Amino acid sequence: MTLLSATGLQTVYGEGCSRCIESTGDRAGTNQCPHCGSVVACAEADLSVREGEVLGIVGESGSGKSSLAEQLALERDPDATTTGMVDYDGYDGNLLAVDYETRHDLRTSDIALVHQHIRDGLNPEFTGGGNVAEKLLSAGWRSYEDVRDRVQELFEATEIPVDRMDDPTSTYSGGMQRRVQIARALATDPELVVLDEPTTGLDVSVQARVLDMFRQVQREEGVACVVVSHDLGVVRLLADRTLVMRHGHIVESGLTDRVMEDPHHEYTQTLINSVI
């Protein structure tokens, strides 16, 4: 069953004009409108995520992956003009048009985002446990012991040393901070988790362990996921289906195996050849 479907997602930085969309994208070979100078971060993007499914989004830097992910995760950039329609199973109406409070509630209980930058997602002054507990407390948990038990359970599931639970997050290593973010995202059993570049700044062995852990937790919890990465390896490991983006447009989509083995679009072919 479709959990989330999006049609015509578009994010424009700048004033924008009537010719922005036709003058950018794959055909034009740029994401900046030659007429008004606005940057079309993503446009004409349609996608859907089924329950428990992992959708991968790949593309080079500046291809609009993060803009798309932020829209799906209800993250708002005040500088951008966004349009489009997002249908979510648990909410009646367009997700992009919700008010602050509904958005806050949905972000607390239904849709979680693991930020690309740790600073955006975690409060370094709080303890690691406190960062995870914030999600539970915001969702209305009022028993200290319950919160404590749940945080401990999440730390074990995400393979963070439980002894370090009460240390400030700023003292954690990069890999641990990433795990705390994942633990925090999973705390309230959301329906959808959006991971924005989950392996940024991690070395290869830590990357492998974080991804392995996440794949296991994702399968156990059956949570749907959108994974954004420039790294084809990450998407190949996690995603059931993959979208390839370039110049703000989706240029190819399909089952991950099909995209990897039989890329149709010229850009996807280059991308895959450059990796393997």
Added chain:
Amino acid sequence: MTDQIMTDEPPETVEYQLRTADESSVATDGGTTVSSDTVDGETDAVDATLDALESDGLSGYNYAYLDEHTKREVRRSMLKAVAIPGHQVPYASRPMPLARGWGTGGIQASLSILGPDDRFKVIDQGADESVNAANIRRLAENTAEIETTTDTTDADLIQTRHRIPEEVLTDDQILVLQVPITDALRKVDPSDAANRRRHAHKNYGKMWVHLYENVVEWGEINISSRYPTMVGGRYLMDPSPIPRWDVPKLDDADNLFVFAAGREARIYAVPPHTDVEPLAFSDREFTVERFGGQSCHACGSTDTYLVEVSEEAGDTDRETNNTDREFETRYACNDSSFCAKRRENPELPKDHHLDRGGVDWGPKTASETTGSRKTAAGKTKSPGGEAE
């Protein structure tokens, strides 16, 4: 043109200006040597002006020191604060004849609602005798022609710094609390803009994390003052630096509480019979201070908020100049006026002035405590039990 101006001004001023003009012309005519007559003349003129002011007394000021516009502004903010319990209402805080942070908000609130028939009490951390309290009382006495009192039950308006009196307040009374920091959330985020957004959306997750981490560190919530408190199930409020002991008194009280901050120019209020709930976990409850069964050394009370005082033992011989003088730690009631009453009558309950029983005021109700006073030593006093 000069004539024009002069005719516009009141006659007294004209006379004065004419005279000084004459005298100054005399002085310049006299060259460099200034005659003593001239100096005396000038001094006389100044003295006369000062005398005129002096005889005016404080009638030169508006009633209750503040001008009517200011009072109206403060009252209007107070009404708004009463309408939205716990919400911080901005007001135009005026400069006062003492530094901001010394009770300027409280004074503006008190003087705005004082009337000639009111009896005014000022306490500073439980004491009527502190210099600041005495001076605020005197300002009100001089400018508003009101009577002052130190008896809580006798006062119509009580201005207080960091305490709520032990004796039960009634629906005829208003308590004005001086507030140094208005936003409870500032502890977890210094940005007022972000905190206002949090208040608007009742988004207090960050404060809960603060409490969670407090329990992680200490085993219980050990915020000593400014305990974050939910008002009417909607706004998180900083109850000013009252001890935890006083926080339960805010809940469902008969009287109005007005919180006024001069420096931050904010007024907020807890109207009578409002639900006020200190934030706490269902399994880590809010607790008040514990005194380990101690009683006040002066009146013997065990059901009042006690403070520790380090004093020389009673009969030390000062003459011998003995440097090994013993100091002992004693406990004393913080509310000095109630302590004085208890010294007269040790069994005096906190609701002695009320007709009805079962008044819920503070950590222990008066009816519960009257029987167990003094004998309660050794028992834990707090409803929340021992620390873990």
